[in-house]
């Protein structure tokens with residue numbers, strides 16, 4: 303019997319009444335990691351001042367070093383942040399833009415980051431240059447060609463997702479970083495879903511900025527994420543909340559942004575250790591294979607298609623819903639709610655490109671029987 307699926311579900315706090323197919327949105331933290339985070343919180347409460355003055359700095363540095371080793375990057379350029387949104391905001395709000403400058407983004411980008419780009423543009427007079435990537439017939443070559451074609455003399459930043467949120471596609475970020483470099487333009491990679499899901503080597507990638515969550519696929523407590531900053535930018539990037547460390551370097555600025563609960567950050571090494579117990583390579587192979595099999599099964603049952611080619615997917619897949627009518631956000635929210643109310647299946651429904659999609663995730667606690675429940679849903683009744 304496999305050690306994955308139902309056999310390891312008890313490692314997590316997941317409600318057995320819910321068919322949880324949405325690791326992607328917020329992750330799921332194992333008991334062992336929750337306990338570690340709680341242990342740190344209790345230590346802090348026992349002597350808060352002593353903890354903050356004497357333990358906090360070295361404990362945060364240890365968590366940062368563990369994350370840096372896991373992501374294969376120099377800890378000097380790594381800052382801990384609460385989530386990918388915050389990391390992307392730190393970059394976008396730290397850079398200087400002038401009227402007429404362009405920030406290249408794609409239509410597959412995460413909406414919250416796109417909104418930050420919009421606000422920065424409104425404040426500075428810069429303009430978003432939106433690359434409308436298709437999802438039918440998408441290939442790595444096409445992504446690179448289309449993003450490359452959008453980079454012009456006024457482009458001051460390129461923003462791309464490593465794994466897209468609504469369409470669940472792994473974009474060719476190494477080639478996109480090379481493309482941006484060719485044009486001499488910095489690139490921010492939004493890797494919210496990548497750490498843990500993809501074997502990353504951030505130093506080899508050498509993006510100017512890379513944000514990623516530890517609370518999704520690295521099993522850390524919620525509110526644990528990284529911002530990696532290339533050496534050439536380190537003095538220019540500030541957190542979204544300025545505190546005593548201003549001007550004293552990346553770590554001084556990001557480690558202390560005001561009093562906060564640090565338990566989730568400090569649980570990062572425990573999340574990595576949890577994955578090591580099963581083997582990160584084995585986890586990835588299991589999740590990739592399960593996701594691919596489940597997506598084919600569900601799309602077959604619905605008589606629809608999976609978004610994007612198999613080669614551009616990892617632990618996430620978006621499958622088109624067999625429903626007619628409007629494909630807007632309100633309908634997606636209504637369908638998601640109805641799915642959960644009627645079946646207790648937890649899977650996001652998204653509107654994208656005039657179609658409605660359900661996105662599945664595959665994590666070690668999932669098995670095919672759970673996806674069969676989603677495959678059996680009769681959407682005509684919704």
Ligand SMILES: Cc1ncc(COP(=O)(O)O)c(C=O)c1O
Pocket residue numbers: 326327384385386387388411412415463465466467492493494495515
């Ligand atoms: C591409 C992308 N960026 C950013 C985020 C936001 O992550 P967080 O809520 O941890 O900031 C997500 C969340 O799913 C995402 O898919």
